[in-house]
Amino acid sequence: MTQVSAARIPLRRLMAVLLTAALTLSLSVVLTVATTNEAAASCSANRFNGTWRSSDARLKRIDVWQGEDCHLYARAWSVCENDSSRICSWGNRRMGDSPEPNFQFVGYNWSNANEVLHLRMKDRSHISVWDSTDYHNGKKVSFTVTMSKSR
Template sequence: MMALLLTAALTLSLSVLLSLSSAKQASALCVASGFSGTWRSSDDRLSRIDVWHGEDCRLYARAWSTCEHDATRDCRWGNKELQATESRNFRFFSYNWSNANEVLQLRLKDKTHMSVWDHTDYNSGKKVSFTVLMVKSR
């Protein structure tokens, strides 16, 4: 009986240890993405993007433009956090505004450079697209 209890305890300990080590490895892979960080550009329309991993290991982002009333500051695009689609070297994020739908495609060029394609479909039928080159600031 004692041998059976000892075997069960060792099996449980090993199982917990393997689970914790797997979770740490998954977390390390999650954080290893080159997209994470703060990205900046000189384009007032899309001056900054913050990208981070959520607890679910998915990428989230928040976009910023140069403030209309103070060109020395960045203003956040509302309180929305964008959730990324899955891909190796690019991610799509989207905003649904009251008058338009906007999609950002982030494409890594290297560890410190990224290009962002911004496409907006307005409810009026107007479409606007532009590309911004961004540099990782942290």
């Protein structure tokens, strides 16, 4: 008889164990969500984020944003080859990682050339972009554009 009664778990004890498990699980979920939100907030503070514009037709605009993976991404724009009244996107590219906080680069591979944009922060509202293009036929072209951040 002692063995049978010892094997029984009183209802109050069972409820306490279940309640403790439920509270532990809900606290775990709250901590995970809070940590995820803090991580997302910390990666959105990059000074390069935003839209940068210039008056140079070769590089009219660069959009820079933080991806979910906390890497910077860019989309460059220039005056369209066949319609100078519009600007055309070069497409999205992940920016290269740089050890310097005020320098980033993004590379584009075209059918006839490789192009790299080197972005350097001048101040909060201006960047200097050095564009270097190596054509497959051996020709090299480079130029620098100053861009202002759009408000």
